[in-house]
Amino acid sequence: MRLSRYFLPILKETPKEAEIVSHRLMLRAGMMRQQAAGIYSWLPLGLKVLRKIEGIVREEQNRAGALEMLMPTVQPADLWIESGRYDDYGKEMLRISDRHDRSMLYGPTNEEMITEIFRSYVRSFRDLPLNLYHIQWKFRDEVRPRFGVMRGREFFMKDAYSFDLDKESARRAYHRMFVAYLRTFARLGMQAIPMKADSGPIGGDMSHEFIVLASTGESGVFCHKDLLDMPVPGEDVDFDSDLSPIVDAWTSLYAATDEKHDEAAFAAVPEDRRIAARGIEVGHIFYFGTKYSDPMNAKVTTADGQNVPVHMGSYGIGVSRLVGAIIEASHDDNGIIWPASVAPFDAAVVNLKQGDAATDAMCERLYGEMRAAGFDALYDDTDQRAGAKFATMDLIGVPWQVVVGPKGLASGEVELKNRATGERASLTPEAAMNRLVAEARGAS
RNA sequence: CGGGGCAUAGCGCAGCCUGGUAGCGCAACUGCUUUGGGAGCAGUAGGUCGCAGGUUCAAAUCCUGCUGCCCCGACCA
Numbered sequence: 001m002r003l004s005r006y007f008l009p010i011l012k013e014t015p016k017e018a019e020i021v022s023h024r025l026m027l028r029a030g031m032m033r034q035q036a037a038g039i040y041s042w043l044p045l046g047l048k049v050l051r052k053i054e055g056i057v058r059e060e061q062n063r064a065g066a067l068e069m070l071m072p073t074v075q076p077a078d079l080w081i082e083s084g085r086y087d088d089y090g091k092e093m094l095r096i097s098d099r100h101d102r103s104m105l106y107g108p109t110n111e112e113m114i115t116e117i118f119r120s121y122v123r124s125f126r127d128l129p130l131n132l133y134h135i136q137w138k139f140r141d142e143v144r145p146r147f148g149v150m151r152g153r154e155f156f157m158k159d160a161y162s163f164d165l166d167k168e169s170a171r172r173a174y175h176r177m178f179v180a181y182l183r184t185f186a187r188l189g190m191q192a193i194p195m196k197a198d199s200g201p202i203g204g205d206m207s208h209e210f211i212v213l214a215s216t217g218e219s220g221v222f223c224h225k226d227l228l229d230m231p232v233p234g235e236d237v238d239f240d241s242d243l244s245p246i247v248d249a250w251t252s253l254y255a256a257t258d259e260k261h262d263e264a265a266f267a268a269v270p271e272d273r274r275i276a277a278r279g280i281e282v283g284h285i286f287y288f289g290t291k292y293s294d295p296m297n298a299k300v301t302t303a304d305g306q307n308v309p310v311h312m313g314s315y316g317i318g319v320s321r322l323v324g325a326i327i328e329a330s331h332d333d334n335g336i337i338w339p340a341s342v343a344p345f346d347a348a349v350v351n352l353k354q355g356d357a358a359t360d361a362m363c364e365r366l367y368g369e370m371r372a373a374g375f376d377a378l379y380d381d382t383d384q385r386a387g388a389k390f391a392t393m394d395l396i397g398v399p400w401q402v403v404v405g406p407k408g409l410a411s412g413e414v415e416l417k418n419r420a421t422g423e424r425a426s427l428t429p430e431a432a433m434n435r436l437v438a439e440a441r442g443a444s
Numbered sequence: 445c446g447g448g449g450c451a452u453a454g455c456g457c458a459g460c461c462u463g464g465u466a467g468c469g470c471a472a473c474u475g476c477u478u479u480g481g482g483a484g485c486a487g488u489a490g491g492u493c494g495c496a497g498g499u500u501c502a503a504a505u506c507c508u509g510c511u512g513c514c515c516c517g518a519c520c521a
Binding site for chain 2: 018
């Protein structure tokens with residue numbers, strides 16, 4: 001992408017409504033624009049990141065055996081009346097009427113709808129287990145939206161729903177999502193720690209929040225330091241096998257958010273292994289048994305001819321929230337430091353003297369080579385001053401920047417800059433490209 | 445939903461107390477000079493001062509009501 005043809009409305013000054021760093025940086029980097037409290041338009045740069053995160057979430061859901069579908073944003077109220085939640089949900093639910101005065105709502109979640117779909121088609125235990133998910137916009141009319149996309153009213157979320165014959169198979173479904181989540185967050189370049197969550201009387205030990213550690217996080221968290229070095233299951237993990245050893249390893253060490261913090265249990269952790277930090281919830285998985293299948297009559301026939309309600313679980317990842325969470329966890333005074341897997345561009349060419357024949361030619365060459373090598377490359381071909389260009393690249397967080405100017409070219413060199421470390425190296429164009437390709441291969 | 449604050453050009457702000465021709469910085473546009481970490485000079489354009497009432501000869505400014513947005517708390521992916 002040539003910057004001169006791109007839509008990147010960078011702000012030099014910080015809009016006053018933005019308090020936390022991810023919100024400030026997303027506005028300054030031209031990623032999004034607020035349209036109303038907690039409602040945002042995603043501009044090209046922001047959308048690229050959102051889509052990259054979405055893609056990783058999707059790949060890991062598919063790998064774990066979940067099946068993608070897509071449910072609508074607007075739902076009929078009938079389903080919610082049937083489950084008994086229409087009145088319970090209160091003012092957080094955006095209620096609307098269609099032209100026939102039928103009660104509708106903008107979906108805050110999809111348990112009812114997925115249960116309706118399930119019960120219409122699935123009748124036999126032979127069709128289980130089943131896990132259906134979608135990635136869709138949702139709306140919760142929060143009293144006080146804040147922190148930009150971290151707590152918007154409209155948000156983009158992956159939610160998966162598992163259906164099983166009994167609690168034991170539901171536990172296996174839960175474990176599959178647990179492992180999928182470990183992999184997902186690791187691929188997003190984050191340290192996410194599963195922490196035991198309260199799920200009411202039904203869930204028992206099957207409810208976890210996945211918390212990303214970030215110094216600017218919204219809630220205090222306490223955990224065992226070894227969790228930071230716990231190995232994340234690789235691509236070859238067999239989701240048909242017994243995953244409980246992995247889950248057990250991750251859940252045997254102390255980890256709790258401040259509301260569930262147990263000072264005594266934490267004191268039992270060796271002192272040099274204790275971590276008190278801050279974190280952001282980016283995922284939540286839980287088992288809720290027959291909470292919806294019972295009232296909504298979602299039953300299957302067992303091998304011995306009984307009709308029993310299915311055991312369900314649901315598994316959410318806040319995709320749009322993750323954009324903010326990643327920034328909270330990875331930024332510096334100059335701007336965003338994207339993990340390679342979600343960066344809006346893989347690498348950039350910075351032309352320090354647009355209009356200079358030799359510089360232009362070298363930039364075009366490197367830009368072409370980057371694309372040929374499979375990079376999503378950004379070429380700053382504008383005639384801005386060098387300082388402004390550097391500031392923009394750092395602000396939007398392009399991981400690798402190749403700086404080309406007449407001074408360097410005079411000695412046959414360009415500069416390769418690493419956004420995360422700030423390291424700059426003067427190299428021949430060939431060496432710079434080789435290094436880029438090698439680094440990219442190592443990172444993926 | 446309790447408490448607090450803000451609303452003036454695309455963005456950040458001053459002006460309001462003490463009513464009288466709406467200003468500054470950045471961004472934009474034009475020209476010249478600059479050109480390796482957010483350039484300088486000169487010029488141009490851009491605002492029914494959130495909305496509606498009221499007071500007044502006169503309202504951005506004073507009064508009343510409304511709306512929107514932000515922050516703290518309670519609540520939530």
